[in-house]
Amino acid sequence: MKKHNFSAGPCILPQIVLQKAAESVINFNGIGLSLIEISHRGKEFIEVMENARSLVKELLNLPEGYSVLFLQGGASLEFLMVPYNLLKVGGKAAYLDTGVWSSKAYKEAKLLGEVNVFASSKDKTYNYVPKNYKVPADVDYVHTTSNNTIYGTQLKEFPKTDKLLVCDMSSDIFSRQLDFSQFDLIYAGAQKNMGPAGTTLVVVKDEILGKTGRVIPTMLDYQQHIANDSMLNTPAVFPVYVSMLTLEWMKSIGGIPAIEKLNEAKAAVIYNEIDRNPLFKGFAEKEDRSLMNVTFNLVDESNKEAFDKLWSAAGISGIKGHRSVGGYRASIYNAMPIESVQILVDAMQQLEQQVLK
Numbered sequence: 001m002k003k004h005n006f007s008a009g010p011c012i013l014p015q016i017v018l019q020k021a022a023e024s025v026i027n028f029n030g031i032g033l034s035l036i037e038i039s040h041r042g043k044e045f046i047e048v049m050e051n052a053r054s055l056v057k058e059l060l061n062l063p064e065g066y067s068v069l070f071l072q073g074g075a076s077l078e079f080l081m082v083p084y085n086l087l088k089v090g091g092k093a094a095y096l097d098t099g100v101w102s103s104k105a106y107k108e109a110k111l112l113g114e115v116n117v118f119a120s121s122k123d124k125t126y127n128y129v130p131k132n133y134k135v136p137a138d139v140d141y142v143h144t145t146s147n148n149t150i151y152g153t154q155l156k157e158f159p160k161t162d163k164l165l166v167c168d169m170s171s172d173i174f175s176r177q178l179d180f181s182q183f184d185l186i187y188a189g190a191q192k193n194m195g196p197a198g199t200t201l202v203v204v205k206d207e208i209l210g211k212t213g214r215v216i217p218t219m220l221d222y223q224q225h226i227a228n229d230s231m232l233n234t235p236a237v238f239p240v241y242v243s244m245l246t247l248e249w250m251k252s253i254g255g256i257p258a259i260e261k262l263n264e265a266k267a268a269v270i271y272n273e274i275d276r277n278p279l280f281k282g283f284a285e286k287e288d289r290s291l292m293n294v295t296f297n298l299v300d301e302s303n304k305e306a307f308d309k310l311w312s313a314a315g316i317s318g319i320k321g322h323r324s325v326g327g328y329r330a331s332i333y334n335a336m337p338i339e340s341v342q343i344l345v346d347a348m349q350q351l352e353q354q355v356l357k
């Protein structure tokens with residue numbers, strides 16, 4: 001039986017993408033060679049890379065002036081590459097601290113300069129998104145994390161600033177409509193909503209680069225990657241190809257506007273149940289709830305064994321909460337069908353019948 005995969009990452013991908021990906025490993029596009037044994041400099045793979053990059057621009061509806069890169073090292077390496085490329089020598093950066101990933105990001109930036117955390121929700125285990133903050137004016141860039149994968153919160157508004165705006169969108173890119181042109185740099189590890197682990201998407205406005213006065217090691221330099229079309233060294237051929245397939249799938253079902261509608265419908269099904277069912281409570285503040293990662297707890301922990309039995313018998317996988325939050329986390333990324341969300345809700349209702357009968 002195919003399980004219902006609620007894992008926070010690596011994540012569920014569309015079945016059709018997995019099928020095409022599997023075929024490509026044996027015989028890529030009928031050329032009699034495997035995708036993972038052909039040259040990345042050959043025309044077959046160059047087409048894949050070009051197509052993936054242009055689909056990103058199209059789906060995000062980006063104006064001219066942005067470059068799209070597929071790099072390696074995960075979103076975690078971007079924590080370092082961002083300050084290397086944007087923090088001026090002797091300059092400052094400002095970070096919005098909304099969770100573990102944001103704090104890892106500013107720790108890296110601190111290696112290169114003065115970093116100011118201008119607002120944080122750490123006081124309440126990051127169960128909300130700070131608001132009414134003052135964005136520092138004397139900085140080179142402002143860093144945000146659009147979706148907090150571990151805590152299940154999501155930014156609905158981004159800081160208003162005339163400084164460069166950077167966003168880690170690892171866990172909600174392509175999931176909702178935003179004015180993506182408000183950002184100067186976006187990055188996202190592929191494995192939360194786009195493909196397998198092994199490649200990281202970076203979208204960057206060309207004109208902001210090359211201004212730090214810093215010597216940047218080649219592999220950390222966005223300008224070098226841009227000049228070499230994301231092929232400064234051997235790219236992550238398979239993850240880029242699978243990401244391209246997912247991007248094609250997203251386009252085929254109507255792009256981000258259609259995906260957002262589906263995501264809102266899925267999230268409503270589960271949040272409504274969390275709020276209705278007396279045995280459960282949500283973790284994140286309602287107004288900050290994520291459409292991607294739904295965090296919730298049992299009101300009475302003594303029901304844990306019974307609930308765990310119910311969902312695992314229903315073929316559900318990957319809903320254990322992160323250790324810092326406990327409870328449950330249902331990640332309902334783009335490829336998650338609403339039917340699977342309903343199966344989880346059914347398990348929650350079965351628990352209610354068992355306990356309250």
Ligand SMILES: *Cc1c(COP(=O)(O)O)cnc(C)c1O
Binds near residue numbers: 076149
């Ligand atoms: C998972 C995650 C990361 C880390 O991604 P890697 O690709 O594993 O380095 C960073 N930021 C956010 C928001 C994440 O969800």
